[in-house]
Amino acid sequence: MKVLDGTVDITKKVYDEEVIAARVKELGARITADYKGKELIVIGVIKGSVYFFSDLTRAIDLPIKIDMIGFGNIPDTTSRTGVVKITKDIDIDISGKHVLVVEDVIRTGLTTAYLIQNLEAKCPADIEIATMLLNPDRLLMTIPVKYYGFEISDSWLLGYGLDSNEVGRNLPFIAQLEKKS
Amino acid sequence: MxxxxxxxxxxxxxxxxxxxxxxxxxxxxxxxxxxxxxxxxxxxxxxxxxxxxxxxxxxxxxxxxxxxxxxxxxxxxxxxxxxxxxxxxxxxxxxxxxxxxxxxxxxxxxxxxxxxxxxxxxxxxxxxxxxxxxxxxxxxxxxxxxxxxxxxxxxxxxxxxxxxxxxxxxxxxxxxxxxxxxxERLKITSQTRSDESIDHQTVTPVFKNETEEEFAKILDMYGIEWMYEPKTFPIEWDAEGNIKMAFSPDFYLPKFNLYLELTTMDQKYVTKKNKKARMVMELYPGTNVRIVYKKDFQELIERLKQFGG
Missing domain, CATH: 3.40.50.300 (P-loop containing nucleotide triphosphate hydrolases)
Known part of the structure; x- marks a missing residue:
């Protein structure tokens, strides 16, 4: 596969472009119906959600506002493991507004829980989650996942925003990896 | 309040x-x-x-x-x-x-x-x-x-x-x-009064093993509030009402109203823990208990090295 150029070994395609597009369209229609007449701000999580976020927001037929949020592990003098900090905060005021956070994949839900905690401090009306992929068996945190594209198991996946050491995000489909490199 | x-x-x-x-x-x-x-x-x-x-x-x-x-x-x-x-x-x-x-x-x-x-x-x-x-x-x-x-x-x-x-x-x-x-503490204390669980909140956390200590560090890294073994839930009583079996989940995350029990042990203990967690949720409605399996824990540790979604 030219896009990977031998950097990563793919076992099989799990969801191809047509399947993803159809599912995103369905989710967009549901979100459009659920938020009709409401002020909705859709926030994409950098970097994994970039393609899903881009397709999903265009499938929502409402005058939404969009923003993006990024976070990372920052070294900290008081902790050996460092701390998780927002590296790119949202620019739009979300107080009193409906917020939909868009993720690429949710496994344990710890990072999503972290984001929700941070966004809640900005006093939105409510926060819901949309994720392309969800592993319900691994979900530890009680987080409000309202919309998801596909349920997944423990396999390592790549493409449509998901990476392996930063490679493979730009694959237009979702594929299973031989094993995480 | x-x-x-x-x-x-x-x-x-x-x-x-x-x-x-x-x-x-x-x-x-x-x-x-x-x-x-x-x-x-x-x-x-x-x-x-x-x-x-x-x-x-x-x-x-x-x-x-x-x-x-x-x-x-x-x-x-x-x-x-x-x-x-x-x-x-x-x-x-x-x-x-x-x-x-x-x-x-x-x-x-x-x-x-x-x-x-x-x-x-x-x-x-x-x-x-x-x-x-x-x-x-x-x-x-x-x-x-x-x-x-x-x-x-x-x-x-x-x-x-x-x-x-x-x-x-x-x-x-x-x-x-x-x-x-x-x-947060009062919330747990008031629950303890209305059911039969036992409040341990005044005890300073002393982790039983390295896994628990590492997990506490992961929660700290994400800025997620936790309490260590704040409560014991009696789950089985004898005919005279004496407690026969109880369950003390390792962590409580107040923000998510969630108890987490870590397990990095054999499958037979995992099954037992799962059963206890189910019993707590049945006997104490509104209480959420999840088991953190070995693979979850390993993945979280992995995240410490290569951070990602």
């Missing part, structure tokens, strides 16, 4: 702290001036002049003193608004039986207070010192007469703040952090 009582020395920035916290919490401040205006009407002058007058009976209410009336009004306000700041008035002594109260003492060195008062009222430092002394004496006398307590006694307070080197904002951050923790 939260009541913050603030006892302060003159010139210690206690009033400013109360104002700042009231803004942050969007709540009212019951101060001496507020109480006189809203609670006592015609008698406010006598009450302002003499602390002893608080111990006299309220006309038409046999056995009820003005002190009782003050306490009654403050509790009524707290119960109706859900949060309240009581500034002075011996609030810490007045409400000592209420567990939803955080008692704060604000003080500063005489030198700092003298300078602040002199600057604020444009008076000499000597005059400022004399003002401070009179004010402090009055406060002390009021609490001593009404509640037979020494205002300066550290046992009356949950937190004492010296504003010599810390700002009002820094003091407020400390108070709000304490308030949040205390509210």
């Amino acid at each position: 939260a009541i913050i009582t603030i006892s302060r020395q003159n010139g210690s920035l206690g009033d400013e702290l109360a104002q700042y916290l009231a803004g942050k919490l969007s709540c009212d401040i019951i101060s001496r001036a507020y109480a006189m205006e809203h609670f006592f009407g015609g008698e406010s002058e006598k009450l302002s002049d003499s602390a002893r007058f608080f111990l006299t009976e309220v006309p038409g209410r046999p056995g009820v003193t003005y002190k009782d009336l003050l306490t009654e009004k403050i509790i009524k306000e707290a119960d109706s608004s859900g949060k309240l700041i009581v500034l002075g008035l011996g609030g810490c002594a007045m409400l000592e039986d209420r567990e939803d109260t955080v008692n704060i003492r604000v003080l500063a060195s005489l030198d700092t207070r003298r300078k602040r008062i002199a600057r604020r009222y444009n008076i000499s430092e000597e005059e400022a010192e004399s003002t401070i002394m009179v004010g402090d004496r009055k406060h002390k006398r009021f609490v001593s007469i009404l509640f037979e307590q020494d205002l300066a006694s550290p046992e009356l307070y949950d937190l004492t703040l010296n504003t010599d080197d810390i700002s009002v904002e820094e003091c407020a951050a400390a108070v709000l952090a304490l308030l949040e923790k205390k509210n």
Whole structure:
């Protein structure tokens, strides 16, 4: 596969472009119906959600506002493991507004829980989650996942925003990896 | 639910702290001036002049003193608004039986207070010192007469703040952090009263193994509040009602109302833990327990090395 150029070994395609597009369209229609007449701000999580976020927001037929949020592990003098900090905060005021956070994949839900905690401090009306992929068996945190594209198991996946050491995000489909490199 | 009582020395920035916290919490401040205006009407002058007058009976209410009336009004306000700041008035002594109260003492060195008062009222430092002394004496006398307590006694307070080197904002951050923790603790304590679980919150966390310690670090890394083994849930009783089996999940995440039990052990123990978790959720409705499996834990550890979604 030219896009990977031998950097990563793919076992099989799990969801191809047509399947993803159809599912995103369905989710967009549901979100459009659920938020009709409401002020909705859709926030994409950098970097994994970039393609899903881009397709999903265009499938929502409402005058939404969009923003993006990024976070990372920052070294900290008081902790050996460092701390998780927002590296790119949202620019739009979300107080009193409906917020939909868009993720690429949710496994344990710890990072999503972290984001929700941070966004809640900005006093939105409510926060819901949309994720392309969800592993319900691994979900530890009680987080409000309202919309998801596909349920997944423990396999390592790549493409449509998901990476392996930063490679493979730009694959237009979702594929299973031989094993995480 | 939260009541913050603030006892302060003159010139210690206690009033400013109360104002700042009231803004942050969007709540009212019951101060001496507020109480006189809203609670006592015609008698406010006598009450302002003499602390002893608080111990006299309220006309038409046999056995009820003005002190009782003050306490009654403050509790009524707290119960109706859900949060309240009581500034002075011996609030810490007045409400000592209420567990939803955080008692704060604000003080500063005489030198700092003298300078602040002199600057604020444009008076000499000597005059400022004399003002401070009179004010402090009055406060002390009021609490001593009404509640037979020494205002300066550290046992009356949950937190004492010296504003010599810390700002009002820094003091407020400390108070709000304490308030949040205390509210979390109260939530669990009140659940314990309404069911048969056992509260262990006063015990300092001593992790049983490295896995638990590592997991606590992961939660800290994500800024997720946790409590270690805060409760034990009895899940099986014998015919006489003695507890036969109980379950103490390792972590509680108050923000997510979620108990987590770690397991890095054999499958047979995992099955047993799963069964216990299920029983807790059945016997204690509204309680969420999840098992953190070995693979979850390994993945989280992996994230520490290569951070990602």
